[in-house]
Amino acid sequence: MKAMYIDALHGASGDMLISSLVDYGLPILFLEDIIKKLGVDNFIELKVSQSSRQGIIGTHLDVIIDSPESHTYKWQDFVRIVQESNLSDYVKRVTTDIFKLIGQAESEVHNTDIDQVEFHELGTLDTLFDVVGFVSSIEELGIGEIYCSPLPRGSGKINTAHGILPVPPPATLKIIEIMDAPSFPPHDLGVVTGEMITPTGTAILSTLASFDSPVMLISGSGCGLGTRDPESHPNITRIHIGSIESANSNIPFNSELMLLETNIDDTTGEILGYVLERLMDMGAKDVWHTPIQMKKNRPATLLSVLIEKDSFDDISGFMFRETATLGIRVKDIYRLEADRKIEEFKSSLGDVNVKIKLIDGSFIDAYPEYEDCKDIAIQKSTPLIEVYKIIQSEIRDKFSNNM
Structure with a gap:
């Protein structure tokens, strides 16, 4: 048509x-x-x-x-x-x-x-x-x-x-x-x-x-x-x-999202950090900021927020209230997603949740959850990077052999 x-x-x-x-x-x-x-x-x-x-x-x-x-x-x-x-x-x-x-x-x-x-x-x-x-x-x-x-x-x-x-x-x-x-x-x-x-x-x-x-x-x-x-x-x-x-018709989109973006040039780092945290708490799928340069060579920040369409009113309203922006650009986003599942994994350092990435049912990779690794690092007084290395190695050994 x-x-x-x-x-x-x-x-x-x-x-x-x-x-x-x-x-x-x-x-x-x-x-x-x-x-x-x-x-x-x-x-x-x-x-x-x-x-x-x-x-x-x-x-x-x-x-x-x-x-x-x-x-x-x-x-x-x-x-x-x-x-x-x-x-x-x-x-x-x-x-x-x-x-x-x-x-x-x-x-x-x-x-x-x-x-x-x-x-x-x-x-x-x-x-x-x-x-x-x-x-x-x-x-x-x-x-x-x-x-x-x-x-x-x-x-x-x-x-x-x-x-x-x-x-x-x-x-x-x-x-x-x-x-x-x-x-x-x-x-x-x-x-x-x-x-x-x-x-x-x-x-x-x-x-x-x-x-x-x-x-x-x-x-x-x-x-x-x-x-x-x-x-x-x-x-x-x-x-x-x-x-x-x-x-x-030939693209297997998994989800339709919206991308909200705005340029901010007069907000402190503390306020921006608060805004990012609150946006995630409100259900944003992802939030990030990018350093940019505006007219007259002013440094500024591009705030990008990926959301479900039904949260548009709440999140756009929050952005207007909590930042100095006068306008928000809105784009429809079509997203392809790999299959994934969450499983509990018993590592040598302790139990962690693992996000497993699959394509056509085959194991591709797995990633331990940050919060679980952080807790283990604090409890065992071990550098976080070492915790990641040990657990990720054990995860790959297990899942690559079993799937």
Whole structure:
């Protein structure tokens, strides 16, 4: 099954999403046919251009509206137009869900009955085209699974029909809330990014996509450009299209974990040691730190934490509370594990627990547990390294002969 991953980390709108598909190779004639099926081909013209945003080349699809009269549509009008068309049942069902979601968000923001909601900026034919065009294109390309990055909330203010509003605008924020979509603030809180995700883009993504980052074999990609070219970030939406099954089917992963990482440059060694100890106590699979060098040649520490997915909230919250970090990078990790078992071993120095490593049922190696060896070293006043050597030699003699 064909899958698509949408990189919306730098922004997403309806036109940027369709632009990314055109950049991937979606024929513009297909989109023009969608406009005809909607019966609005006299009012919409598509213009495709290639450009760049901060050096990244992509495609921008300009949706030019030439309506003879100024008319604002309600979400029910969009649904009626779609339902009266000869588009597929899938497109009708999904686009109706998206339009209704936008209507629900607007009704909750303005404390208005959903049937009385006015769309204002969203009530134009380009909103109709963005939603129907994207959903129809997904069906045309045979994409069965859609994944997406977390959504950037952006910062600053925008001018709207309701006046000057904060970014993200209330309707966008309400859709994020209703759909429980993951989002994040700007990495640099002092930078004004402007609007990075629109209500239309947010509604499309939160309806169609799973907010996850799967392992994929990528066969093609596309880059859609937004209209603005801000200094704060490249105003782009990228897509990657490929296969999920072929990427994973031949790899016998034992577990799926998450890796949390953050750079820390103003924490003492005592605090860092405490954090590592507590993270292990909280159930982290592994914790380590690496010396790094940050901008302006400042020495710092990279804190890495490997966790089970169900402990994400507790452990990420602890990292925010106990360190000075303002952001945590999150990656999905697929881990291969050798077979292992724990057995008690009676050595010449005393009883110890032994971790035995097996591959296809055959003995590979065995390792005495540190705490047991430490206790023996203290009790017998013997260097720990000598305890390890003696016990490991006896372990290998026994298990290599018996397995």
